[in-house]
Amino acid sequence: MVDNNLYVRAYNGTNSSWYQAATKQKAGRIVSGGLTKEVAFETVEGQIDDRIDDAYRAKYQSSPYLKPMISARARSATVKIVPKD
Numbered sequence: 001m002v003d004n005n006l007y008v009r010a011y012n013g014t015n016s017s018w019y020q021a022a023t024k025q026k027a028g029r030i031v032s033g034g035l036t037k038e039v040a041f042e043t044v045e046g047q048i049d050d051r052i053d054d055a056y057r058a059k060y061q062s063s064p065y066l067k068p069m070i071s072a073r074a075r076s077a078t079v080k081i082v083p084k085d
Helices: 017-025 049-060
Strands: 006-011 027-032 034-041 077-085
Touching: 006 049, 017 027, 017 034, 017 077
Parallel strands: none
Antiparallel strands: 006 077, 027 034, 034 077
C-alpha cells in the first residue's frame, strides 16, 4: 500500500494471464480477509514505481519473492486496485 492506495504486480510481467485479464476487463473481484469486493483495475507507470518497490521491501524483506516483485518485468505489470462502491 502506498499513499492509502493498493498496488499489485504480476511477477511474470505483462505476459501474465492475470495482468492481461485485469487490464482488458478493467474490473473484477478480489477476496481479502474473508470479504469479497468488486474493484476496478488501473494500469500504473512511472514515478510511483520506486515507492511501490520500497513498500515491497518493507513487507517482504526476507522473502525469496522480493527480487522478482521489484524486477523490471514486474514493474511493467503494476496495477492499482480501486474499490467500486
